[in-house]
Amino acid sequence: xxxxxxxxxxxxxxxxxxxxxxxFRHRPYHIxxxxxxxxxxxxxxxxxxxxxxxxxxxxxxxxxxEAVAKEKVEEIDEEKKLIKKRIIExxxxxxxxxxxxxxxxxxxxxxxxxTWIIEYEKKNANVLDPHKFMELLLNVTKDIENHHxx
Numbered sequence: 001x002x003x004x005x006x007x008x009x010x011x012x013x014x015x016x017x018x019x020x021x022x023x024f025r026h027r028p029y030h031i032x033x034x035x036x037x038x039x040x041x042x043x044x045x046x047x048x049x050x051x052x053x054x055x056x057x058x059x060x061x062x063x064x065x066e067a068v069a070k071e072k073v074e075e076i077d078e079e080k081k082l083i084k085k086r087i088i089e090x091x092x093x094x095x096x097x098x099x100x101x102x103x104x105x106x107x108x109x110x111x112x113x114x115t116w117i118i119e120y121e122k123k124n125a126n127v128l129d130p131h132k133f134m135e136l137l138l139n140v141t142k143d144i145e146n147h148h149x150x
Contacts, residue, residue, distance in 0.1 A: 003097075003122040007134050010115045011141055015148035017112030021081040021105040023144055026050040028058075035143035037061065038136060045070065052076055055088070063132045067091040071101070081105040092133070097121040099130075101137070114141055 013020060023030060026049050028042045040059040047054030051073065058069045069090035076083050087099040102117040116137045118130055 005120055005129055007118045009134050011138055013112045013114055013145040015145045017105045017107035019148055024103055034147045035140045038140050095127040097123055
């Protein structure tokens with residue numbers, strides 16, 4: 001049984017895809033205002049918001065419990081509206097040796113498709129795939145969508 005895995009989820013959003021990408025790239029600190037029951041706080045610890053190499057610290061609720069994650073922005077492709085981050089510290093690394101999150105927003109007129117990709121390596125075979133974390137990402141996506149279509 002392989003300890004490495006990949007989850008991919010796509011969700012259509014009605015709000016502007018460029019705005020959605022902008023929130024995650026340059027203003028993730030606003031997400032705690034948009035989705036306060038899921039995200040408590042986001043701070044930049046190193047670098048500047050929205051730049052490769054910057055390090056952000058998230059306080060969030062995962063599977064009913066308070067959790068933290070420190071992420072490093074590994075890649076940004078503005079043209080493709082893609083952001084890839086690596087978790088470098090926090091609760092997720094209690095169960096996973098590595099954990100990467102990629103966000104891609106595809107915009108075609110009024111059709112905007114958000115794709116979340118989680119690539120991970122479990123520490124052992126007893127660790128569950130991170131479906132609950134993917135669910136969190138999708139729920140935050142819906143909150144941001146609803147906030148921007150009001």
